[in-house]
Amino acid sequence: MHAIEKIMAKAAGKEKIVTGEIINCKIDFAEINDLYPQTIYSFWEMGGEKVWDKDKIAFVFDHYAPAPTIKTAQIHKEMRTFVKEQGLTHHFDINKGVCHQVMPEAGLVWPGMILVATDSHTTTHGAFGAFGTGLGATDMATVLLTGELWFRVPEVIKIEINGSLPKDVYAKDVILHILGQMKADAAVYKAIEFSGDYVDRIGVADRMTICNMAVEMGAKTAYMKPNQAVIAYVESRCKMPYEIQETDSDFIYAETYRFDVTQLSPSIAVPFSVDNVSPIESVEQVKVDQAFIGSCTGGRLEDIEAAYHILKGKKVCEGTRLVIIPASAEVLKKAIEKGYVVELIQAGATFTAPGCGPCLGTHAGLLAEGEVCISATNRNFPGRMGHSAGRIYLASPATVAASALMGKITDPRSL
């Protein structure tokens, strides 16, 4: 069996499971973000009274944090009431950050767990050797009631990544390149294992960025075998006993792909799809109205640090605005302590409160008709960040910072 299958089998109380089988798994943790008050409504509608386990459920306010409208303020209010009435142990209000960042920071993600969240980017937690997957609101309400959920045991695709990245090329470039090659429907309903010497070597932040975007290929979940960096991270934060599952040597993958990243260029996903990816050399140097660094894909300390190294002592180009939103309060605090925030503000950047920001078009830096944004986020669909005629180019935080500096799409290697 694959490590993912062993995690699922254990949660289903079974010795062995096979691809395609429908199994019922016990959920280790369920997380609901503030887009989904429907979770609570569905819970009541199904006759729910008390949630299955008050220690294993958390609400995270991130998509609307702090509330930009009266309606979203009302959503937060109703959720706070539910959290209080149910006596939930964990709660992340508007002062914490993006769910996929604050959950591991709070020690609530560990190898071998099953984590479900009302967010498609829950594949992020494959970085920690966890089974993470996204759910809709009503599916989540059934979890709140029962603590269980049915899953189809997925085929597993292996993506082996080898080599060392050249200077100014990052994990975001790696996953964009893979997406461009494999396309947005490559892994629909399947699981993706990322392995290879590159994956074994990289740190927690880079692993999270890669697993985060596995869902952009349609993947149900992503998996990386925990390395020393992950174990050190988890042990410093998490009190749960954990188990690292090994994939059997005779396991047969549905498909295997190999990538060598030694010669990789910075990658860009051009509007309007995540798999419309080109190396930066062949992308037109279009004028940029907004540059955005943030989100569950590109708002970690390492991402802000990359921008700091490019913009230190310089100025963002006149006519371009640079929005930076740290993925969590912890990231923001560390960025302040390291001096990145002051330096970036002096360079002309604007910081807003930790959260999802404009990534999904709800607030804090939306695009007007015809505007161009280069973004460290995960989706460039029409209308994703505001007006449906806004154009979003996805890139690494370094490419975003370089483009902010020059006012047009710019290769960070050229600076």
Added chain:
Amino acid sequence: MMNKIMEAKAYVFGKNVDTDQIYPGRYLELVKPEEIAMHCLEGADPTFAAKMSKGDIVVAGTNFGCGSSREHAAITLINAGVSVVLAESFARIFFRNAINLALPLMVCPKISEKVNDEDKLVVDLLNGTVTNLTTGEVIVGEKISPSAMEILDAGGIKPLFRKKFAKV
């Protein structure tokens, strides 16, 4: 019991129709059913909600419903009156959301090449077939699984669970 045979007009979309195209994020705070219906598939075809009639069928290529986990993507199709979605494949979260809310879906290989806008279709969910009355072609799809059919028949996962959990 849910209606298992639908006869209506089709509207055809491409592949990778994502949830931002089905229901843009800026409308996520809306709650009134008719308001949510007004923006159905707005990102893919801004005229769709106005021109479609209740019962019409959405046809698409691969990976329909990719992107976010928003249940609104299924809700807007239901509220607009779409009777069934036929696609070459569905994104996982969208598939679960649709079945949970009792929106019928059927996987039909190459359907987007075999149907044109406003063709008249007859969809037989039990037998997994689509008859294109305009061209005369019969397209064989994948039958809905028994477990998904049980949820659809109950009118969604909520009525099913209500029976199990609600105190009478």
